[in-house]
Amino acid sequence: MSPFQLPESDLSRARDEAATCIGVDELGPNLHLLTLEAATASRAALPGEFAQLQVEPGPLLRRPFSFCDLDPGRGTVSFYLRVYGEGTRRLAHLTPGSTVRLLGPLGRGFSLPETRASSLLVAGGVGAAPFPHLATQLLARGERVHWLNGAAGSDQLFPLRRMPGGLAGSVQVTDDGSSGRRGLVTDALPELLGGVDRVYACGPNPMLQAVSEMAARLRPEALVEVSIEAPMGCGFGTCLGCSIPLRFRGAPVPGLCCRQGPVLGADQVDWEALRRQPAHLE
Amino acid sequence: MVIGRGLTLESPVGAASGTFGYGFEAERMGNLAGLGAIFTKGTTIEPRPGNAPPRIAEVPAGMLNSIGLQNPGVEVVATEYAPRWRGWAAKVIVNVAGSTIEDYVRVCRRLDRVPEVAGIELNISCPNIAHGLDLGVDPRAAAACTRAVRAVTEKAVIVKLTPNVTDIAEIGRAVQDGGADAVSAVNTYLGMKWSRARGKPVLPGTGTAGLSGPAIKPLAMAAVARLVAALTIPVIGIGGIASTDDARDFLELGARAIQIGTANFYLPGLAASCAAELRQDGGAA
Numbered sequence: 001m002s003p004f005q006l007p008e009s010d011l012s013r014a015r016d017e018a019a020t021c022i023g024v025d026e027l028g029p030n031l032h033l034l035t036l037e038a039a040t041a042s043r044a045a046l047p048g049e050f051a052q053l054q055v056e057p058g059p060l061l062r063r064p065f066s067f068c069d070l071d072p073g074r075g076t077v078s079f080y081l082r083v084y085g086e087g088t089r090r091l092a093h094l095t096p097g098s099t100v101r102l103l104g105p106l107g108r109g110f111s112l113p114e115t116r117a118s119s120l121l122v123a124g125g126v127g128a129a130p131f132p133h134l135a136t137q138l139l140a141r142g143e144r145v146h147w148l149n150g151a152a153g154s155d156q157l158f159p160l161r162r163m164p165g166g167l168a169g170s171v172q173v174t175d176d177g178s179s180g181r182r183g184l185v186t187d188a189l190p191e192l193l194g195g196v197d198r199v200y201a202c203g204p205n206p207m208l209q210a211v212s213e214m215a216a217r218l219r220p221e222a223l224v225e226v227s228i229e230a231p232m233g234c235g236f237g238t239c240l241g242c243s244i245p246l247r248f249r250g251a252p253v254p255g256l257c258c259r260q261g262p263v264l265g266a267d268q269v270d271w272e273a274l275r276r277q278p279a280h281l282e
Numbered sequence: 283m284v285i286g287r288g289l290t291l292e293s294p295v296g297a298a299s300g301t302f303g304y305g306f307e308a309e310r311m312g313n314l315a316g317l318g319a320i321f322t323k324g325t326t327i328e329p330r331p332g333n334a335p336p337r338i339a340e341v342p343a344g345m346l347n348s349i350g351l352q353n354p355g356v357e358v359v360a361t362e363y364a365p366r367w368r369g370w371a372a373k374v375i376v377n378v379a380g381s382t383i384e385d386y387v388r389v390c391r392r393l394d395r396v397p398e399v400a401g402i403e404l405n406i407s408c409p410n411i412a413h414g415l416d417l418g419v420d421p422r423a424a425a426a427c428t429r430a431v432r433a434v435t436e437k438a439v440i441v442k443l444t445p446n447v448t449d450i451a452e453i454g455r456a457v458q459d460g461g462a463d464a465v466s467a468v469n470t471y472l473g474m475k476w477s478r479a480r481g482k483p484v485l486p487g488t489g490t491a492g493l494s495g496p497a498i499k500p501l502a503m504a505a506v507a508r509l510v511a512a513l514t515i516p517v518i519g520i521g522g523i524a525s526t527d528d529a530r531d532f533l534e535l536g537a538r539a540i541q542i543g544t545a546n547f548y549l550p551g552l553a554a555s556c557a558a559e560l561r562q563d564g565g566a567a
Contacts, residue, residue: 016551060343060345061548234550238308239338241349282340
């Protein structure tokens with residue numbers, strides 16, 4: 001067994017920098033957009049990559065967050081986060097001027113198409129996090145970008161106004177029908193898959209499995225990439241906490257969410273085994 | 283500092299087993315500079331996939347881990363990893379784990395033929411794998427394992443001790459008599475975190491796991507103090523070191539060297555900066 005046959009993240013770009021809080025916008029109940037001044041990361045992070053944030057005083061281990069949006073001109077980065085425990089609570093209550101250690105960029109992000117393509121971005125809840133940056137990059141390359149955004153209720157939908165302009169289409173769904181259509185993202189997915197070359201998805205692991213299976217069935221020619229969750233300790237491959245079940249040439253192989261992921265091809269994930277795993281550090 | 287049997291470290295600062303992989307992540311991130319030693323992930327005769335998740339949990343001032351000795355096996359380490367250590371200033375000391383004394387002997391016999399391996403750290407105290415023989419808590423078994431390994435390698439042998447015993451000095455004396463060149467202490471403390479929501483421990487299996495991090499530093503210092511008083515061979519101090527001052531505490535207590543462990547996960551540059559600051563102290567090491 002050679003342990004890692006799948007490509008790994010490039011750790012040589014990761015830097016541990018002192019980031020300064022610019023502000024925190026409350027976007028919904030327990031949902032916040034944290035903006036930090038972090039000049040190095042703002043120029044380096046690719047869509048789907050993440051940072052490990054540490055706030056003091058706070059939990060011992062850092063917490064991983066996908067880069068939501070970047071402004072290299074101003075040297076800022078933003079993170080969309082849901083308050084889940086002590087670490088996220090402290091991040092959501094940061095005051096402007098306070099500092100946070102930011103280690104990143106880490107992980108493997110989304111692959112960008114080599115040729116002109118039509119992409120569908122599928123978000124579930126706080127899983128919208130990596131898509132403003134991804135959409136910006138895709139649009140800058142002249143791609144057609146469709147946006148499918150789902151959440152439990154209207155107040156938990158990532159606001160459309162936070163996405164870049166120029167989207168080819170946007171559909172919103174909520175579990176309770178309080179905004180957009182009533183239902184799950186998979187209810188709206190079939191009609192949006194026509195003509196799509198790429199599907200990018202981020203949300204709860206069961207949603208990602210459902211999207212992957214539906215896309216494989218209805219649009220087998222599309223490339224499907226998912227950003228998955230696992231309880232993460234270090235973020236760069238040494239603690240071995242974020243073990244995830246992967247497949248390589250059809251055979252099961254162990255992987256680490258922080259090195260082979262968090263973005264993986266849908267066919268690289270052993271979905272049935274992943275279902276049995278927790279998504280968050282406890 | 284001299285550890286023994288030809289093993290001399292350029293700095294007293296090492297990275298603890300299980301917190302630094304085989305050094306390659308730190309190499310890519312530029313965090314190897316100035317380190318005296320890297321103690322690798324626990325390495326066994328056969329590859330091991332490790333335990334099913336969840337494997338880690340957070341507790342106040344520390345963490346629990348139950349990784350289960352995930353490693354690629356000694357052959358991959360000897361043939362694929364070791365050549366990549368050539369030219370590193372830090373000495374690479376391979377942490378060796380197993381279920382029986384024969385396992386340890388086989389791994390060490392293989393490593394003895396690998397020039398890039400500067401020494402061996404015997405992990406006779408991993409709390410996270412189930413086996414009948416717990417070498418680290420029985421002085422006779424600990425001595426027998428040390429003696430058996432001593433017979434098959436010319437490399438320095440450091441024995442890593444578990445703190446989950448009544449008298450750690452007794453185990454220390456036993457492995458010293460068995461031919462250990464040094465001891466490192468401590469491995470993780472046995473711990474547990476309870477999930478009231480699920481009515482069972484957070485981590486699977488028995489629910490017990492290894493506790494590490496700043497929470498254990500006072501406990502580790504007490505254990506190291508007893509070993510320093512009881513032994514003539516060097517003691518390498520480990521346990522909750524999260525700053526250069528923490529490292530100085532262990533060195534002033536009498537540890538010959540120290541290992542930074544859990545802090546490598548959240549302060550990946552700490553080991554290198556600690557080595558640089560201790561170098562500036564001069565003499566303190």
